[in-house]
Amino acid sequence: MSAKVRLYVDHPLGAGQSVPLDRDQAHYLFGVMRLAVGAAVALFNGRDGEWQAEVAEAGKRGGVLACVAQSKPLQLPPDLWLLFAPIKKARTDFIVEKAAEMGAARILPVATDFTNSERIRQDRLQAHAVEAAEQCGGTYVPEVTELQKLAALLDHWPADRQLMFCDEAEVGQRLFLDSADSGAAAGPWAILIGPEGGFSPAERKRLHAMPHTHVVSLGPRILRADTAAVAAMTLWQHTLGDW
Amino acid sequence: MSAKVRLYVDHPLGAGQSVPLDRDQAHYLFGVMRLAVGAAVALFNGRDGEWQAEVAEAGKRGGVLACVAQSKPLQLPPDLWLLFAPIKKARTDFIVEKAAEMGAARILPVATDFTNSERIRQDRLQAHAVEAAEQCGGTYVPEVTELQKLAALLDHWPADRQLMFCDEAEVGQRLFLDSADSGAAAGPWAILIGPEGGFSPAERKRLHAMPHTHVVSLGPRILRADTAAVAAMTLWQHTLGDW
Incomplete structure (x- = not known):
């Protein structure tokens, strides 16, 4: 070219x-x-x-x-959502950029019980996703949604969408998606990355109780949210996605 | 605590x-x-x-x-080196931070044929590694070495160290370390991430010809160097490391 x-x-x-x-x-x-x-x-x-x-x-x-x-030709990414709690501006920008590069279909900022940021600039984040798609040679731009409450999103969680829950309280507890999880590869998935302060006990209880939740650990060190986002998308793409 | x-x-x-x-x-x-x-x-x-x-x-x-x-107790990371070509300042800082979080034992900036940055501030990068270790709960701080030429490093490459070569020319060509590679899990490893302009033909030829090189693709989209570093370390830690 x-x-x-x-x-x-x-x-x-x-x-x-x-x-x-x-x-x-x-x-x-x-x-x-x-x-x-x-x-x-x-x-x-x-x-x-x-x-x-x-x-x-x-x-x-x-x-x-x-x-x-x-x-x-148009190459759509797998039907993968990335849910994350906004953090400091530069790192939030980074998560959106990385999600577009890594091949997420949709990027959903969520407000959790321990989220500090009350607001996001959806238009600015969408522009970051466009720029990342321009850079990485992709033919698809993931949609960045407006900030919504995690609890409200879970209230209407799609019945067929699996959820990979990166719970930092599980650090070192479990390696990754196992073969049983892989059986759900065909359907849509979402990855949820927590805020810096972690999830609240009520959130963790609810997430663990959901039928389509797959709890995943990202190794023995505590990762920052932006690192965790890239690591989780890597594992998902490698195991279940288009890598 | x-x-x-x-x-x-x-x-x-x-x-x-x-x-x-x-x-x-x-x-x-x-x-x-x-x-x-x-x-x-x-x-x-x-x-x-x-x-x-x-x-x-x-x-x-x-x-x-x-x-x-x-x-x-002291928890040493696996004997994993991260070799990368310095890029823009903020992204170079980011790679060092992420390498410390992800559990690299040593971080080696290398000048490749297509590297633009001629200089690094080793002391500043080392300080970033310290800060990342403070944040992530690690008990170990990876050493950041001075910038050295990739060719010189390969001239004295340790006979027992496997090399995971993330060649962007192989985008979409191969999934990852296979079971044959995993057989080398016990020994020391290094991951090599290329500069934005990729490797030169001479470098690619030499790297492909080395006996301990494992060529790895990081999916169908072109990743920025900082994204590639996190993704490669994730795959390595997941397959061969301490995750």
Whole structure:
């Protein structure tokens, strides 16, 4: 592939399709990356795979790209949700970036009993997921949902979705998903990473009692939430996912 | 454990042992954390396990802690080296932090043919490893070595050390360490993570030709170096390490 720039656009892609650029995109392609008419750009929109395109018009406030040929089919990640309790800003950004790289289908910030952060900027986190998808060569962008209460999410937990519960109180207690867990590989899954202060006793009791919960330990050292997120997604992808 | 503060000290720990504090440590314990005489502090030095101590003297420029009782034995990580090519500052810091959390015994920054960073601050990276060990409850601090050329390191590669080579050119090609690799579990290992631009053809050829190289793929998406480091250490610890 000759394109050095890879861009997410919210526009249909296909043979002969023209893709208009907004001001920010034009600034990035023509101001920052210094592309001229005829230059190659790789595009994806999360639905139509990856397309090689050429700059057809370049301006300060906009421009047009012309799709040339599809370079990758759409590759959806496994149906894996990542639930995590927001932590400090930089580490929350990091978790979203890593979830997109590692191949989560959906990213759900949840407020737990011991969560300190009351608010998130959903739009900013979604932009991080887009940027990570641009970087990692993915053709899919996971949706980042608004912050919701963990208890409310569990109230309406989908009956067919398995839950990998990374309980730091179980440090060193158990290795990982066993073959019985693997039997549930076909269906949808979610991974739940706790906040820095851990889960409350009430939350732990409820999570342990749920029929689709799989309690997992992430080794003998206590991992920060961002490390735990990457480690848990690695184990899941390796055992049950698309690695 | 009642101690809220966990501190690395470069001093022997043992029953009845007094531990003098330098100016920075005194500032942190008494100025920032507001501890007074009699307050509990958990100490480790990488050699003697974790000890519960009490503040015996508190001053602006120094102080003394008195060891009370050992609360954890020394737990050494597996003999795992992490070799990585330094990238942007924040992500290099992150790799060192994660390597300490995940349980690497030694962290070796290496300059590859395509490495952009010419310099590292070894003292700053070592401080990050100490801080991560303080946070994660470990009793060991991995040594961060000075930057060295990958080629020079391979010239004197230890005959008994297996090498897990995370080659991004193999994306999607192979799952992971197989049972044949696991046969080498007993001996020492190293993980090698490439720079953002990948390895040079000459480096790849040499690495593939080495007798103890195990080529590993980290899934179908291209991972950033910092993500790859955590993912590779997770797979190694899960398959061959202490998880």
